[in-house]
Amino acid sequence: MVWAMKTTCVESAPGLAPVATASEPLTVLATRAGCALEASIQRLVRASDQTLGHLEVQAAHDVQELLRQALQRGAQAKAAATPPVCPVCGHPLNRLSSGHARTFQSRYGSITVQRARGYCKRCHKWRTPADAALGLDDTAGYSPAVQDMAALLASKLPVAEASAVLEHLTGVQLPRATLDREAKRQGQRAQRLRTQLDQHAATEKRPLELTLEPYQMIIQLDAWNIRERDAWGQSAALRRRGREPERWHWVYTGTCFRLDRRGHTAGGRPVITERGFVATRQGIGGLREQLHAEALRRGLGQAAGALVIADGAVWIWRLADDRWPQARQRLDFYHAVQHLAAVGRALFGEHKEKLQAWLKPLIRQLKNESAIKVIRQLEEVLATLPDGPTAVTVAREVDYFRGHQERMDYRAARRAGEPIGSGPVEATCRQAQCRFKRPGQFWSQEGDEALLCLETFWRNHRWSLLFPHTSFDPARN
Numbered sequence: 001m002v003w004a005m006k007t008t009c010v011e012s013a014p015g016l017a018p019v020a021t022a023s024e025p026l027t028v029l030a031t032r033a034g035c036a037l038e039a040s041i042q043r044l045v046r047a048s049d050q051t052l053g054h055l056e057v058q059a060a061h062d063v064q065e066l067l068r069q070a071l072q073r074g075a076q077a078k079a080a081a082t083p084p085v086c087p088v089c090g091h092p093l094n095r096l097s098s099g100h101a102r103t104f105q106s107r108y109g110s111i112t113v114q115r116a117r118g119y120c121k122r123c124h125k126w127r128t129p130a131d132a133a134l135g136l137d138d139t140a141g142y143s144p145a146v147q148d149m150a151a152l153l154a155s156k157l158p159v160a161e162a163s164a165v166l167e168h169l170t171g172v173q174l175p176r177a178t179l180d181r182e183a184k185r186q187g188q189r190a191q192r193l194r195t196q197l198d199q200h201a202a203t204e205k206r207p208l209e210l211t212l213e214p215y216q217m218i219i220q221l222d223a224w225n226i227r228e229r230d231a232w233g234q235s236a237a238l239r240r241r242g243r244e245p246e247r248w249h250w251v252y253t254g255t256c257f258r259l260d261r262r263g264h265t266a267g268g269r270p271v272i273t274e275r276g277f278v279a280t281r282q283g284i285g286g287l288r289e290q291l292h293a294e295a296l297r298r299g300l301g302q303a304a305g306a307l308v309i310a311d312g313a314v315w316i317w318r319l320a321d322d323r324w325p326q327a328r329q330r331l332d333f334y335h336a337v338q339h340l341a342a343v344g345r346a347l348f349g350e351h352k353e354k355l356q357a358w359l360k361p362l363i364r365q366l367k368n369e370s371a372i373k374v375i376r377q378l379e380e381v382l383a384t385l386p387d388g389p390t391a392v393t394v395a396r397e398v399d400y401f402r403g404h405q406e407r408m409d410y411r412a413a414r415r416a417g418e419p420i421g422s423g424p425v426e427a428t429c430r431q432a433q434c435r436f437k438r439p440g441q442f443w444s445q446e447g448d449e450a451l452l453c454l455e456t457f458w459r460n461h462r463w464s465l466l467f468p469h470t471s472f473d474p475a476r477n
């Protein structure tokens with residue numbers, strides 16, 4: 001057997017290798033690929049300047065045609081076996097005709113498939129059922145694996161880099177404009193799927209899970225802004241009409257997690273093991289519904305209680321009162337400290353030592369004792385101040401603390417092992433901003449929402465709902 005293989009390889013020596021024809025069985029192509037690999041190994045051994053890396057690149061090249069043809073034949077066979085029924089409504093198609101060619105880019109090169117087409121009387125539309133069966137709907141001409149790669153890379157990197165990285169890692173060439181369009185198309189598909197999932201979460205009757213310990217659902221909200229290119233090129237026209245073109249827009253972000261799904265690092269630092277993530281350009285209303293659905297999916301319905309933690313922004317507490325009226329509310333501890341520091345700076349200016357000496361005991365009291373105690377001290381300070389800018393600042397901060405008094409139960413929180421800060425959502429915002437706020441980048445609302453949506457699918461470990469092939473195990477197929 002070994003000798004037979006060797007004979008075959010000698011026959012197809014380099015330079016004489018025949019061009020593969022469409023009618024050749026895959027086993028013939030496989031043998032040719034095997035011979036090419038043997039020759040590549042020999043060249044690697046002889047070439048003193050080549051490392052294993054050279055063989056890694058060469059081996060992928062040697063088997064590429066085998067893989068491309070396998071995909072093409074698989075696609076053609078699947079297309080031929082697809083029943084002529086409407087993929088949307090299931091109605092049998094009329095006026096069938098075959099031989100409609102479609103060429104698209106796959107993971108291993110360009111592929112052409114002949115498909116049948118027919119008319120659905122119920123939908124009043126022409127349908128190509130094979131496209132749905134192959135996963136080619138909603139794409140300009142890319143296989144599911146290429147759609148997946150374009151979507152993931154464009155949601156992680158600026159599109160020019162995404163295009164270069166894709167080619168470097170996989171050899172798949174997608175010019176940046178094409179990659180951008182394909183990623184947005186996938187992002188819009190993700191948005192439609194998100195809407196469906198959110199509606200399902202809101203209406204689904206969940207079986208009561210047997211929870212051994214009652215748990216709290218923690219919800220955190222924040223916002224950051226993003227620069228967009230809406231009304232681009234119309235600035236002068238807008239200004240003539242007395243309107244300043246808006247470039248910066250809010251991205252609303254939220255996370256939610258069950259407190260009992262929080263573990264600890266080896267060093268004892270708390271880490272959240274399962275966390276839901278939402279980011280949207282669809283305004284406070286969009287955040288409200290998306291975050292509520294996410295919290296439901298994460299077990300809000302069975303939670304013993306819910307707790308909203310955020311900074312002092314008014315919109316957040318309005319949203320919380322409205323959407324989760326039963327939830328407790330907590331002001332992020334670090335924001336509270338910043339407001340104490342603002343009082344300190346008003347009182348002591350650049351006297352850092354005096355400022356620290358005044359601030360430290362107050363912070364300690366706020367954390368370990370009670371907010372009321374701290375507020376009383378601020379009120380006492382205010383009473384001694386003459387009218388002027390310092391008094392104005394201190395009065396404003398006293399109002400701030402009075403307004404949030406009920407949200408500063410840090411002592412009880414710490415005793416209950418609950419978080420006192422909105423660190424997780426802020427870390428999430430920072431990460432997202434790194435991606436979406438690079439210098440010189442401009443976005444449109446539509447494009448932003450599509451990419452943000454892809455990002456949420458990835459972070460929430462729901463990528464495989466968009467690209468089912470990414471979660472299946474070929475070893476068990």
Ligand SMILES: [Zn+2]
Nearest residue numbers: 086089120123
């Ligand atoms: Zn139909």
